Every structure is written in structure tokens, then in C-alpha cells.
Amino acid sequence: MTRARRIKVDMLARVEGEGGLTVRLKDGRVRELRLDIFEPPRFFEGFLRGRHFREVPDITARICGICPVAYQMSSCHALEAAAGVRVTGPLRDLRRLLYCGEWIESHALHVFLLHAPDFLGYDDAIGMAADHGAVVQKGLRLKKLGNAIVAKLGGREIHPINVCVGGFYRVPRRQELVAFVPELEWAREAAYRTVRWAAGLDFPDFSRDTEFVALRHPDEYPMNEGRLVSSRGLDIDVAEFEAHVVEEQVPYSNALHAAIRGRGAYACGPLARYNLNFDRLSPGARAAAAEAGLPVPCTNPFMSIVVRGVELLCAVEEALRLIAAYTEPDAPRVEVPVPEGTGHGCTEAPRGILYHRYRVGPDGLVREARIVPPTAQNQRSIEEDLLELVPRVADLPLEEATLRCEQAIRNYDPCISCATHFLRLRLERE
Numbered sequence: 001m002t003r004a005r006r007i008k009v010d011m012l013a014r015v016e017g018e019g020g021l022t023v024r025l026k027d028g029r030v031r032e033l034r035l036d037i038f039e040p041p042r043f044f045e046g047f048l049r050g051r052h053f054r055e056v057p058d059i060t061a062r063i064c065g066i067c068p069v070a071y072q073m074s075s076c077h078a079l080e081a082a083a084g085v086r087v088t089g090p091l092r093d094l095r096r097l098l099y100c101g102e103w104i105e106s107h108a109l110h111v112f113l114l115h116a117p118d119f120l121g122y123d124d125a126i127g128m129a130a131d132h133g134a135v136v137q138k139g140l141r142l143k144k145l146g147n148a149i150v151a152k153l154g155g156r157e158i159h160p161i162n163v164c165v166g167g168f169y170r171v172p173r174r175q176e177l178v179a180f181v182p183e184l185e186w187a188r189e190a191a192y193r194t195v196r197w198a199a200g201l202d203f204p205d206f207s208r209d210t211e212f213v214a215l216r217h218p219d220e221y222p223m224n225e226g227r228l229v230s231s232r233g234l235d236i237d238v239a240e241f242e243a244h245v246v247e248e249q250v251p252y253s254n255a256l257h258a259a260i261r262g263r264g265a266y267a268c269g270p271l272a273r274y275n276l277n278f279d280r281l282s283p284g285a286r287a288a289a290a291e292a293g294l295p296v297p298c299t300n301p302f303m304s305i306v307v308r309g310v311e312l313l314c315a316v317e318e319a320l321r322l323i324a325a326y327t328e329p330d331a332p333r334v335e336v337p338v339p340e341g342t343g344h345g346c347t348e349a350p351r352g353i354l355y356h357r358y359r360v361g362p363d364g365l366v367r368e369a370r371i372v373p374p375t376a377q378n379q380r381s382i383e384e385d386l387l388e389l390v391p392r393v394a395d396l397p398l399e400e401a402t403l404r405c406e407q408a409i410r411n412y413d414p415c416i417s418c419a420t421h422f423l424r425l426r427l428e429r430e
Helices: 044-048 053-063 068-083 089-120 125-129 133-154 174-178 181-199 238-244 270-280 283-291 301-325 374-393 398-410
Strands: 004-009 019-026 029-037 213-216 227-230 245-248 257-260 341-349 352-360 366-372 425-429
Touching (some): 019 374, 029 374, 044 053, 044 366, 053 068, 053 366, 068 089, 089 125, 089 181, 089 398, 125 133, 133 181, 181 283, 213 270, 213 341, 227 238, 238 341, 257 374, 270 283, 270 301, 283 301, 352 374
Antiparallel strands (some): 004 019, 004 425, 019 029, 213 227, 245 257, 341 352, 352 366
16 A cells, blocks of 8 residues: 655744755655755845955854854955965964854854753743753853853954954953953853753664764864865865865755765764864863763764764863963954955854855955855755654654654754744645
């Protein structure tokens, strides 16, 4: 007897813009699966053409309210590369500290407010707070700390205005940064406990053979710099990104799908960084992962919530280290001449690698811009996770199938700005 089913997810909760999921099954096999992204195109690459290169960090910061630092840093690195300028010393440390602030606020938001409700059986963090108030309060306090660091270095919490090509418009005095130390010391213990707490959640038994891609730096856990490497042998300079990664338009999505030429889907983000850079984690983060029994490599995407806890701890420890070593620079920025030519930049947003390329003319105006965000790179990998997951959940009760589908997508922390819709899943039997 032929048995066909159709799973329809009209709206995905807590993701950037609006999206849905359509799955058709026949005799237990997936015949069609589409992760529909129907958020309208935003045309930032077009907006950048004709603008002066010094305007780029302020414009790209508006792309995302959760990870604006990543967009600013990737744009600055690309433009400085085109100009042959390298930012070093205390200014580089301040950029890394700014990135730590973004990782802290973003990971805290995801772990405690977006992903935890899936594991604990709540529709949202507001409902969860009634029974797990201390957990939600911890997440809010950690997020507030990350926001405060971004505001101090970036000029404000959202869409920072103090970042420029070559450095900053203003740099903080040492005592301004030292003031964060007591709260960071609290956060170190809170993040350590977060790893243990997250490791105790109930994870589906799920794993898939995935190619992971991340930056790798000779000495540091990757944030701002490094070579692009993968779990299947990729090892390239950032400038070679487009020679190895292709973006394709699919008819059902306004987000492009990225793939490695000749190989297909890949995943970036916390799991990729952790698997490829475990030896670069801070000592406390490595110890916390080991104590929590987190495997290396970790290939279960549902366990990404634990890895984000490990990275949260790493970012806190790194922030403490950077503040302890900070000496005020002689100037807030280095001089950057007109970067005539093409430059490439890639940094690690909380959700994964964020690639920028700019071509600038002799008048300093941007001739061409290309931006490849993490969510576009992960979308095909999300679909491949769902291809393996959906047959396992298709016969479950509606609510449980709904939770598993949404969890599988949210494992990747799709970039968000506002999320006011709840997931609605419609199951049709033919």
C-alpha cells in the first residue's frame, strides 16, 4: 500500500526574516524538501556601489542587529587588504575584544533565549522563565555584559559607529576596560556552569557526515583572522574563497545556497570552529568541554548548544586576557590610503564565516561588493540535515514533529533581527 504524506511548516519561529519548510514523503522516503526563505532581498551589495570606502563599515553594520561587529570587521579587513595595510598591536587586540563582546551577547541570546526552550519544552523564553527564571536571568545578564563591551568599543550596542577602516575613531582608556573585569569574572563562572548545564540536556541521537569549514589561526581561536580550512582537507587563503565556493540561486528561496565546488554542502559556525580548532580554545574552555564529555569532533548538530557554551566561556576568558594585557595605543587608527584594487576579508561571525570582497577605484569609491553571510553558507547543510531527520519524525505526533524540525533548523542559529511568528506545521495525508 502506497503511503504519502506532506509536512508543511508555514512560518519558522525565531529566525532572520520569514521562512518555511515543505516536505513531501512517499513510502517513508523524502521526495521533496524545501527550506523556503521568503524574506525580501535587501540589496546591500548594490547600496555599497558608488559609496566611499570609508563609509563601508557603517553601512555594513546595518545588515544585522545581532552581529554587526562581524560585518564591520570583515569589511575593514577586506579594504585594508586592498590597501596593503595590516592593523597590529593594541588596535588589533581591541578589535578582538570587540568581537568577544559580540560572541558573548550573541551566544547568550541563542543558548538561553532561543534554543533552550526547544530542549525544555516551551514555546519561548517568556514561558520558560516561569519555571526556569534563574536560567533566563543568567542569559540576560551575560547578554547585557556582551552588549556593554560592544557599546564601549563600538560607540553603541547595536550598529556600532566607532569602528573605521584602520582602527577606531576613539579608543578607550585602560581604566574603562578594567571596569569590566569584575563582571567578566562572574561571567567566567557562569559560562563554565552553562557548559555543564547544556551538556545535561536531552539530545536526539543524530549525526551526519558533514564537511566543516572555519578559519584557523596559528595561535588563537579564530575570530578576525586565519586561513580557511575544512575537515576534508581544504586549506586556502581567504582571497581564494570564490575559487572554491560557489553560490547558487534556488527557485524557492531568496537566500543563495553556497557549496564547495565539486563537493557540495558544508557547515560553518560553532561546530566547525570547535572541531577544527579545539587545540586553540582557552584553557578553561578546553577543560569545560572535557568535563562535560563533549566529543572532539562533535558531529551532532543538536549539541551545538553545548559548543556555544564552550565558545561563550572562551570569549569571556579571552576578554579577560586582552584587558589584562591592554596598553593604550599611540593613535586610534592607522592611516589607510585609497585601497585601489580588490581586497578580501573573512572573519568568524557567531554563526560562522562571513566573507567580504570589495573592488575600489582610484577615487576611493566602491566599484563592486560581494558579501557571503554564514546563514547562506549553512542553508544547504540545514536541508541535508532535514533530509535525514524528517523520515525519523514523520510518524511522530504533530507537536513533536514540529519541535524536531524547528530544532534542526535552529541548531544553526539562523541570523535574526525580529521573530514574531510561531511555527505552524500542517501535515497532509494523501
